[in-house]
Amino acid sequence: MKNVKSKRLFAEAKKVIPGGVNSPVRAFRAVGLEPLFVSKARGSKVYDADGGIYIDYVSSWGPMILGHANRHVRKAMSRALSRGWSYGAATELEVRLAQKISKAIPSMELVRMVSSGTEAAMSALRVARGFTGRDKIIKFEGCYHGHADSFLVKAGSGAITFGVPDSAGVPQPLAAITLVAPYNDLEAVSTLFHQNPSQIACVIVEPVAGNMGVVLPRQGFLKGLEEICHNNSALLIFDEVITGFRLIYGGGQKIFDVTPDLTCLGKVIGGGMPVGAYGGRREVMEKIAPLGPIYQAGTLSGNPLAMTCGLATLELLQQKGVYKKLELMTKGLCQGLEDLVSQKGVQVRINQIGSMFTLFFTGEEVFDYGSAKKSDTNQYAKYFQRMLQAGVWLPPSQFEACFISLAHSRKDVENTLKAAVDALDALF
Numbered sequence: 001m002k003n004v005k006s007k008r009l010f011a012e013a014k015k016v017i018p019g020g021v022n023s024p025v026r027a028f029r030a031v032g033l034e035p036l037f038v039s040k041a042r043g044s045k046v047y048d049a050d051g052g053i054y055i056d057y058v059s060s061w062g063p064m065i066l067g068h069a070n071r072h073v074r075k076a077m078s079r080a081l082s083r084g085w086s087y088g089a090a091t092e093l094e095v096r097l098a099q100k101i102s103k104a105i106p107s108m109e110l111v112r113m114v115s116s117g118t119e120a121a122m123s124a125l126r127v128a129r130g131f132t133g134r135d136k137i138i139k140f141e142g143c144y145h146g147h148a149d150s151f152l153v154k155a156g157s158g159a160i161t162f163g164v165p166d167s168a169g170v171p172q173p174l175a176a177i178t179l180v181a182p183y184n185d186l187e188a189v190s191t192l193f194h195q196n197p198s199q200i201a202c203v204i205v206e207p208v209a210g211n212m213g214v215v216l217p218r219q220g221f222l223k224g225l226e227e228i229c230h231n232n233s234a235l236l237i238f239d240e241v242i243t244g245f246r247l248i249y250g251g252g253q254k255i256f257d258v259t260p261d262l263t264c265l266g267k268v269i270g271g272g273m274p275v276g277a278y279g280g281r282r283e284v285m286e287k288i289a290p291l292g293p294i295y296q297a298g299t300l301s302g303n304p305l306a307m308t309c310g311l312a313t314l315e316l317l318q319q320k321g322v323y324k325k326l327e328l329m330t331k332g333l334c335q336g337l338e339d340l341v342s343q344k345g346v347q348v349r350i351n352q353i354g355s356m357f358t359l360f361f362t363g364e365e366v367f368d369y370g371s372a373k374k375s376d377t378n379q380y381a382k383y384f385q386r387m388l389q390a391g392v393w394l395p396p397s398q399f400e401a402c403f404i405s406l407a408h409s410r411k412d413v414e415n416t417l418k419a420a421v422d423a424l425d426a427l428f
């Protein structure tokens with residue numbers, strides 16, 4: 001029998017962990033399977049508990065841009081271990097990482113470390129509210145900013161209305177002050193500002209959306225947000241938890257030439273350890289305790305082992321040609337997939353930028369949540385299952401990004417394409 005150990009572990013897990021997993025998407029429900037348990041990862045590969053080997057496109061949901069268990073990072077972390085791994089006091093490491101981040105993303109004049117992307121976005125939101133003295137916020141449908149209450153909100157019925165809770169336990173009055181607009185829709189944002197004069201603290205956006213699958217900003221969208229926020233004395237928050245140091249050494253804001261007031265980071269800056277960060281304009285960030293009245297703290301914030309992992313990861317990413325290499329590899333794979341599907345006449349759309357991409361099972365352009373949702377998720381589930389059988393580990397949901405790491409080789413790409421030929425053959 002296959003996956004014996006994974007099955008056994010899952011049965012045990014369900015007895016002590018809700019749904020057997022510590023983050024819902026890991027449960028593989030959207031693709032109709034039981035989760036595989038991972039025993040180790042090296043380079044571009046993950047190994048399951050039963051000895052299966054897979055080319056990894058999940059990348060721990062983004063952080064593992066160097067590939068798994070990178071030697072340089074491992075060495076740095078081993079050295080750090082012997083010095084102890086948490087002091088609850090200031091260290092040089094956190095200064096060095098903050099400097100690196102601020103240098104690469106100049107809009108982040110002051111940087112505060114936290115332990116997850118959720119915490120970064122939640123804190124940035126509090127800062128925006130504290131700084132502006134306003135309560136309402138605008139987010140975009142399909143963008144994810146972690147699981148803080150204010151963000152677990154979906155659009156109410158009717159295109160532009162108050163938000164409604166997207167999770168039980170989110171208070172309705174809180175959801176009502178989160179306004180939701182379609183991604184890439186500047187008009188909707190203008191309307192919301194018009195309807196809520198001097199009440200909106202901030203607009204928060206993923207400069208490239210990665211949590212409804214990869215969706216790119218249309219020409220002028222991000223610039224337009226910058227302008228609208230500026231005209232309304234609201235802050236613009238870029239949630240670059242995925243895009244930061246993934247698209248480029250620095251933030252996506254450099255690519256799109258937009259200067260947000262605040263930026264959230266996570267994933268790559270921790271290199272796979274629990275790290276988040278938020279930062280921005282000095283004047284805004286100086287409102288945070290101990291300098292100002294906005295409270296935010298963390299027992300493990302700036303954890304030395306996590307900082308070491310982040311620093312070692314960014315060091316390697318500073319090498320010349322790294323992002324070019326990632327992009328070329330990704331473009332090669334996406335081109336290969338395009339060729340395959342066009343031969344078969346299959347209706348798919350591939351959105352790609354840098355080393356992130358999504359293959360959507362829809363024939364129409366995907367530019368927001370509504371158009372992403374037109375994808376045939378049954379087809380995706382079948383595709384996922386076939387690919388997994390063939391040794392390719394894709395994200396277990398249509399609405400996620402695939403990531404390529406520096407450890408992915410041409411051979412990996414070839415093998416992935418071979419698997420895709422068979423998977424698509426079986427499907428169509």
Ligand SMILES: *Cc1c(COP(=O)(O)O)cnc(C)c1O
Binds near residue numbers: 117118144147240241
């Ligand atoms: C992953 C993610 C988060 C949340 O980060 P966690 O570390 O999972 O809390 C926030 N924003 C974006 C854009 C993300 O992709």
